[in-house]
Amino acid sequence: MQRCADCETPSVAEYLVEPGNEHVWVCRECDALWLEGHDRDGPSFMDLARYLAEVGREPWDLVLLRSDAPLSPLHEAWPALRALIGEGRLSALRVGALAAEARDVVGPWGPGVPPLNAAQVVPSEPGPVRMRLSGGVVTELVVEITGGRLELPGVLDGDTGPDFTVLSRANVESVLRQARAAVRPRPEGVTFDTGRFRGELDFEGERLRAVRVRACG
Numbered sequence: 001m002q003r004c005a006d007c008e009t010p011s012v013a014e015y016l017v018e019p020g021n022e023h024v025w026v027c028r029e030c031d032a033l034w035l036e037g038h039d040r041d042g043p044s045f046m047d048l049a050r051y052l053a054e055v056g057r058e059p060w061d062l063v064l065l066r067s068d069a070p071l072s073p074l075h076e077a078w079p080a081l082r083a084l085i086g087e088g089r090l091s092a093l094r095v096g097a098l099a100a101e102a103r104d105v106v107g108p109w110g111p112g113v114p115p116l117n118a119a120q121v122v123p124s125e126p127g128p129v130r131m132r133l134s135g136g137v138v139t140e141l142v143v144e145i146t147g148g149r150l151e152l153p154g155v156l157d158g159d160t161g162p163d164f165t166v167l168s169r170a171n172v173e174s175v176l177r178q179a180r181a182a183v184r185p186r187p188e189g190v191t192f193d194t195g196r197f198r199g200e201l202d203f204e205g206e207r208l209r210a211v212r213v214r215a216c217g
Contacts, residue, residue: 007030025040033045073163078171085175085213090129092105093138105153120132129161140214145209167207179194181193194216195216197213200212
């Protein structure tokens, strides 16, 4: 496990830059970057954002080759938002899943609960992650971003979700480009449509505050 000379955390990982065969080393904590042949025991060559801008690449063009370091909050939040927008998925929750499976995960449980073909929102109590059910399937995932890691509902309680507050608006726009989403502005943020999933992203200033995802069609 290699220690970063800039921030002194053991967080340096090796990546392959595609297309091509250039190798770079990036600190997953502070985004310091070294090129092949540079002394990684010394100060970084530049930061990741500047490198990507100069070579005309996006973050998803970096393929992780080797790392013993845990993911930084940013590197964890980025693919989680990509999965939410592009695949309609957050952890074990998924747009299009059977309502029975969703309710097994988040509740409510026991006698007196509404029939599975009834339109309803689960969990019924307010929370940062909720699902709309209709016609026996999950029709929408709703994520309210208040601060820190997401608290996941039901049997997922205790598992921590990603911290979307670390994503800047520029980060979110990059995720939308990666998902090949058509984007339209709206007063609260933007609407998006990937061809498979569509929805809305709400912003407060430069920070993401809510995500709503539904299947297209």
